[in-house]
Structure formats: C-alpha cells, structure tokens
Amino acid sequence: MSGKTLFEKIWNDHAVHTTEDGYTLLYIGRHLAHDGSGHAFGFLEKRGFKVRRPELTFATPDHGVPTTSHRLDDITDLVQRRAVETLTKNAANHNVTLFDLGDRRQGIVHVVGPEQGITLPGLVMVCGDSHTSTHGALGALAFGIGASDVYHVLATQTTWQRKPDAMRVSINGQRPFGVTAKDIILSVIAEVGANGAARHVVEYAGDTIRALSIEERLTVCNMSIEAGARAGLVAPDDTTFDYLEGKPYAPKGKHWEMALDHWRALPSDDGATFGREVTLDATTFAPMLTWGTSPEDALPITGKVPDPANETDPVRREALQATLDYIGLEAGTKLEDVPVDQVFIGSCTNSRIEDLRAAAVVARQGKAKVPAMISPGSSLVKHQAEEEGLDEVFRRAGFEWRESGCSMCVGMNGDLVAAGKRCASTSNRNFPGRQGKGARTHLMSPAMATAAALTGRFTDVRTFAEKA
Amino acid sequence: MEPFITLTAVAAPMDRPNIDTDQLLPARFLRRPRDEGFGDVLFIDQRFDDEGKPRPDFVLNQAPYKTAQIIVGDRNFGGGSSREGAPWALLDYGFRCIVASSFGDIFYNNSLKNGLLPVRLSEDAVTAIRGQLHDHPGSTITVNLETQTVTAPDGATHEFDIEPFRKQSLLKGLDDIGMTFEHKQEIDTFENGFRQRRPWLFAEA
Known part of the structure; x- marks a missing residue:
C-alpha cells in the first residue's frame, strides 16, 4: 500500500x-x-x-x-x-x-x-x-x-x-x-x-x-x-x-x-x-525582486528588465510591453539602476519580528533617502519590537513607525502609493493598482526594501549585509 | 442564483494573461453592500481615464462588445485576492461566462457559486477563438453547459470539463447550503467524533 x-x-x-x-x-x-x-x-x-x-x-x-x-x-x-x-x-x-x-x-x-x-x-x-x-x-x-x-x-x-x-x-x-x-x-x-x-x-x-x-x-x-x-x-x-x-x-x-x-x-x-x-537548488538563489505586474515577474537584483523584442509570440510581446508601460521601466535597464519613490515594510508576508530585526540590521547603517514606513504585523509584534528598541533604530533612520494592519499592501485604509510612484514593498502582490491606482509595486524582502530606502534605488542588500 | 444552461452571446477577447481580481474590482470598492451592485466598477481603472471618460482602447468600451456576455481570456484569469466582488462585478455588468486557459482557483469557485460559468479550454483553443473574435469583432459564441461544449465563431466545437456536482448546481441554480443541510445528521455525527479525537481544538484558552 x-x-x-x-x-x-x-x-x-x-x-x-x-x-x-x-x-x-x-x-x-x-x-x-x-x-x-x-x-x-x-x-x-x-x-x-x-x-x-x-x-x-x-x-x-x-x-x-x-x-x-x-x-x-x-x-x-x-x-x-x-x-x-x-x-x-x-x-x-x-x-x-x-x-x-x-x-x-x-x-x-x-x-x-x-x-x-x-x-x-x-x-x-x-x-x-x-x-x-x-x-x-x-x-x-x-x-x-x-x-x-x-x-x-x-x-x-x-x-x-x-x-x-x-x-x-x-x-x-x-x-x-x-x-x-x-x-x-x-x-x-x-x-x-x-x-x-x-x-x-x-x-x-x-x-x-x-x-x-x-x-x-x-x-x-x-x-x-x-x-x-x-x-x-x-x-x-x-x-x-x-x-x-x-x-x-x-x-x-x-x-x-x-x-x-x-x-x-x-x-x-x-x-x-x-x-x-519540482526540485530547486538553494545554492543558486540570490536576493530577488519583481520588475513587472505579476509575482512571477521576479529576477535576482543583478538582473535586467526583460526586452519585449526577445518575445517571438506577438501576443506575449504586446503583453510584456503593456507591463513595462504600466511599471514605467525601459527594456534592458539594470535593476540596480532603478530609483524608488517610497518603501513599505509590512503585510502578512513580511511583518513579523524576525522581518523587523532583519530590516533593522540594514537600517542601522544609514538614513532613508525616500519616504519609508513600517507597519508591524500585530500589536504584539509592535510591542516586542519596541522592547528590543527596533522602533528607535527605524526612527533614527528616518522611517515612520506605524500601527499594525494590512496597510499599504492593499491600501484599503488609505495607506496608498500615488499614481506613477514606485514602491519597494515587502508585500505579496505587484498587480496593477494594488497599492493604489497607477501605483508601481516591486516585491522584495524586508532587508532589500530597507536597503532601497537608504540608497533611493534598488540595491543588492549583500553590500549592506557584509558590513553588518 | 440564476441557472446556466446554454448561452449564445457576443464574446469579448482579452489577450493579456494574469487578469487578477484587483483589476476586475479594485479594493476600494470591496465594502459596498452586495445589493448596491458592482457592475459600474468592473475594470474601472482600465475602462476610464483620470477624468472618468471611457478609454476607447479598452475592449469593453468598443462598440462591437457593448452587449458582450462572454469574455475569452488567457492564462490565470481571476488570480489573486479571494474577493467575491470580482465575479459579482462581472455578473452585474452582464457577463455570464468566462473562457480562459486557466483560472485562479478561488475565483473559479466563487464564480460557480454565483452562476458565472468559468470554462477552461486549452491555450491553443483560447488563442484561436480570440483570433477569430479580433478578426470579426462582435461575433458570437455558444456555451452549452449540458453538452459541455463551446462553439467558436468558426463553428468549431471545443469540449470542456466541469465536475458533475457543480454542473448540476449551475443547471438548477442551486446554492450549496440547501444541499449541505441534507447532510446535517452526518455533520453532527462527524463533529461528535472529531471532538473526541481532537479535544484540544474545542478547549478554552
């Protein structure tokens, strides 16, 4: 049997x-x-x-x-x-x-x-x-x-x-x-x-x-x-x-x-x-982020924005071009060269205490160049982070320390990304309009999102982590 | 819900994959009561520009598709959020059937429970049908639930699968709960056994 x-x-x-x-x-x-x-x-x-x-x-x-x-x-x-x-x-x-x-x-x-x-x-x-x-x-x-x-x-x-x-x-x-x-x-x-x-x-x-x-x-x-x-x-x-x-x-x-x-x-x-x-080899993995409007549009931070010209199927080519038009990126651009307008750390994906600790390791190394906010996953997580002094780390780095909720992942509470703005986000969906009408969402880890806040562009977090 | 038996209607082609439920119904409308309807906000950010004027390039705004009751999509139609407002918006706008090569699972289930028929066809079939719709805008297709077939504008017939359980509910317009209450005795018996097997689940904190 x-x-x-x-x-x-x-x-x-x-x-x-x-x-x-x-x-x-x-x-x-x-x-x-x-x-x-x-x-x-x-x-x-x-x-x-x-x-x-x-x-x-x-x-x-x-x-x-x-x-x-x-x-x-x-x-x-x-x-x-x-x-x-x-x-x-x-x-x-x-x-x-x-x-x-x-x-x-x-x-x-x-x-x-x-x-x-x-x-x-x-x-x-x-x-x-x-x-x-x-x-x-x-x-x-x-x-x-x-x-x-x-x-x-x-x-x-x-x-x-x-x-x-x-x-x-x-x-x-x-x-x-x-x-x-x-x-x-x-x-x-x-x-x-x-x-x-x-x-x-x-x-x-x-x-x-x-x-x-x-x-x-x-x-x-x-x-x-x-x-x-x-x-x-x-x-x-x-x-x-x-x-x-x-x-x-x-x-x-x-x-x-x-x-x-x-x-x-x-x-x-x-x-x-x-x-x-499906079998995957973790030794080949790298820090990732999304470049498009579906979570499957993910690449290592060392990657480049895909080129529609490489798509042979005309329907696929048009769909890829529509994605790039929405997200406002040129084909072939190095992801590390893309500037961000704001950063969101939170959501049911990445808002637990270990996420906040990982973000704090990077946040200790600089100051945010763009608006950045953190919404802990629960009021207990918020309390625990405050006990550990993480709220102070984030405040010193220029981050907003907020209350818990779904917040800017889905934007129903008014925490929105404005049209045309690019957000490095630890959430789970980069769909068109997800964080607000016309918002451009890029999914990544808390450490990567924090690194983006400190440099104002997508950044390979390994350059920060090495200093920690 | 309204029964679904057979439908011959204008079909609108939507070529892009991953038409998620956030696109179908943005989150800012989720709190609206069901009886207020959601048809006016279906695809709202794609149908209208910033001034609220219809975008002429969006398929549903084009004259041949004004009376469309069927959408022929691509891969992963209705992926993402579990919001039932997505099928409600499609139904309230006038759609009764979505044909696609794959669906988000939750959207698929939610659609069946509201009388919106999701039909899975092969990628080749949906591509071919969309091509015919582009070539002859405003042409109709026929979806027959009893025979489980889609008849494309070119007359070709494509068979589709649906679980008999769901097919019967749709044909008769029945919701789940009536049938579930027929199993009340079984649920009671199961629950008693479950409570004895897994007592910690019922204990006070």
Missing part, C-alpha cells in the same frame, strides 16, 4: 462526506474572520442562521484599520469605520472571539493566528482571504475562500471542496548569504509561474525548508497563492512544536501530549506520491 501525503492525511481527517464525483464536504477546524467578513455575516443574518460553532471562529480587524492610530474615532473613512464596527457587532452577536482595535492581540489575521496558537498542525483552516495559505507553515491545510463560502462555514462549519492534487516543491542546499525566505518563495514563483500550481496543494520539503524558522516558513507558505496553489504547507517538526508550546490558544497539559502524538504522525509517508514534483 502506498503511503499518504501530509495533505491527504489532513483532508481525510476532516472529510464529512464525499460525493460520487469526488466533491468533499470538509469540516473546518478553525475559521478566521476580519473586517472584510461583513458580507458573509450579512448573508447569514438575512437567512436567519446562527454561527454553528462560534468557538472555532476567531476575528480581528486588519484590512481597513488605520496605521496612524488604533482609535476607532480616527478612522476618517466612514465606510472602513463601519466595516470595523460591524465586525465588533457581529463578533458580539455571534459569540465569536475578537481581538479588537486597542487589544494587543489585534493584527493581520495571518500574523495573529500563528502568534496566538490558533493555527495548529493537522487542521483544516479557512478565511475569507487568499493569503490564508500562510498558516500551512505550521502544518495546517489552510486556504482562502470567498464570501459565499465564509457564510457557508459560519452556518455549517463545513465547506464543499474538490480535492486538489498533491505537489511537492523540494528545496535543498545551503542558501547563500543574503538570501531570505522571501527570496526563496519569489524564486519558486518565478520557476513555477503565477498559476503554475493551480488546483494543487504544495508541500514544501527539502533540507533548506527544514532549516527555516517558523516565521520564515510563514513567509514561504504565504505566497503559495502567488504561484496559484490552493494551499501551501510544511510538515510539522520540532521547530513547529517548540514555536507553539505555551502559545495562548495552543493545547495544554494532557491535550498537548495528545496533540503531539497526532502531529508527529502527520508528515508525508516515505512511499507517498505527489502528482507533481
């Missing part, structure tokens, strides 16, 4: 019913809600349903919250204010645990879940947000769903899903100096393509992945969706268990021992087969 993958074990453990044509009604172990969940709660109330298992839903406002202040009265956009107030009201009406504005546990929902131990190995988790794939770093099967599905989960604690196929991305070898988790996942996306992992759950494996901290794994799994994957996950190991032990919502005492027994049996069996296998 062939073995099972991590993904199949979790799937089978949550399968309530499977139809003849392979659609499965999956039980949901954890559901995360945020200020964008208003549509789903609205549908629920319209139909007169209750939340079936309120103790399995956790909520925190993140998308529309201001980063200049966490006082409700300071939300000047009345639409966003209403969304945050509606979440508070919905959580109260339906007995859902809420980490509201002003609570230190508030933050970006994908930072809060792991931080609180709400995210656990072996779970099926959902959230009305595509970056739910983040939680796979702890060995959970976690994926984003739309408002109709969120409504369905609230009402029934289940969701109908077609079983995705299993894919393994194995990364081996010592990553070179200056290569971060962000560079690893950008390299994966550049290899696989922006939709190359569609209808697959990606398991990240190999000694490079095994050596990553949980926060680094969170960055990798976060951007699985940027390769089109339904979810991304990493088998739980001692690194996972050490991270979780003692977290507020992690199991305690006898339950911890029971959970550990279950979790240790989760990793893919030796004989397990994956429908697709």
